[in-house]
Amino acid sequence: MAVLRWGILGASNFATTYMGPAINAARDAQLAALATSNPEKAPRFQAFAPDLLVHDSYEGLLADPSIDAVYIPLPNHLHVEWTLKALEAGKHVLCEKPMTLQADEFDRLIAARDSTGLLAAEAFMIVHHPQFIRAKALIEAGTIGELRHVDAVFSYFNTDQGNIRNQSAAGGGGLPDIGVYTFGSVRFVTGQEPISVPFAHIDYENGVDVFAQVAAKFPDFTYSAMVSMRLFNRQEVVFHGDKGVLRLTCPFNAAVHDQAEISIETAGHTRRVERFPGVNHYVLQVEAFGASVRDGSPYACPLEFSRGTQAMMDMVFEAGGRPD
Known part of the structure; x- marks a missing residue:
């Protein structure tokens, strides 16, 4: 083929x-x-x-x-x-x-x-983007020392009740729509799964989650996240180690929200920035999918990986409560 x-x-x-x-x-x-x-x-x-x-x-x-x-x-x-x-x-x-x-x-x-x-x-396209592939390699190489904490934020403003994201019957909500990114991205980069979700505050409107604040515990680090469909556009993931900080700007809508970058801060107040202009992760996703179909090469986001992200989502809803 x-x-x-x-x-x-x-x-x-x-x-x-x-x-x-x-x-x-x-x-x-x-x-x-x-x-x-x-x-x-x-x-x-x-x-x-x-x-x-x-x-x-x-x-x-x-x-x-x-x-x-x-x-x-x-x-x-x-x-x-x-x-x-x-x-x-x-x-x-x-x-x-x-x-x-x-x-x-x-x-x-x-x-x-x-x-x-x-x-x-x-279709979890970010795992095909060189920003995330590079971030994973940097964490695995110990560039920021031992990882101790991760912050993840993704928000946008959408009050259009005709939009399926605001319709509970269609499976809408901020967490299903973009929580997938704040959860799955950290799982991909670290290779770790959450042990527990000790705190989750979720605000609902008409049966749809519109704001969520989450705290989770992974084997080697703590985690906090904010996801909202009712706040101004913002997206960032920060990996905080004992010897440095790795910050991903525009990690989810690369070349749309902003330019994808990695900022690395280490001892001596040194800071370097790696930029990834002009990369279309949707195209890379399609090409990776095709390569896997043709020659059986491993796919970066198999169903088992996606199941793990949804399992974390289920933990968050259990901790924060479903709508009445």
Whole structure:
């Protein structure tokens, strides 16, 4: 298989703006099909993929024998259902995060992946970005000494009640949407899993979490995080060791929120900055997915990793309480 032919289930704005163009720009990949019940949305994709085949149903796309892989940007509560259907139809699957809303739901996906022999993964693009690959290497090399504490922050302002992130029935909420990043990024860089979540304060509006403050304990370090859909845009991850500080600016929306950088502060008040301009982690994600499909090379974000992030999410909700 030289070129992986992709289809997209659903004409979401995110797929139009980011993942559709990324699939089309990636090496050895082609955006070949779109499934949407609204034909008026197709021209936005055809503007950069003029040969795009448009299906009027998700089932029609999954039945298309020319499609090798599907990208699923549907509302959160539909991710498990359509991932399973896509695997049953013989398609590789890249599904938006959160792939599930409970950790144990991953068990069905892992079983389906293993039984079909296909690749299925959550679209956790940051693990493909050189900023995070470099941060992981620096921590493992002991650049800041022994890691003792991590702070992670991700916030944006969204009060649009028509947006699925503000709809509980669609699996909305700040934690499912962006808590995945504040939790998963630290797990990726450190290779550690949380032991406990002794504190979580969660504010809800209409059954959707809009603010969360979290404290967790990992084997070798403490952790604090803030996630919100009701605050001004901010994102940062800080790794604090006994011999230095490693700070990631713009760790989650690289080249959109700001430029991705790593700041390293060590003894003697020395500080150096490493910058990663012009990197598109969505394109890198598609290329890594294709490489894994073609030659079986290890994928940086297997379902088992994503299950661990959702398990931490479940711990936070247990500590902070679900809405009444």
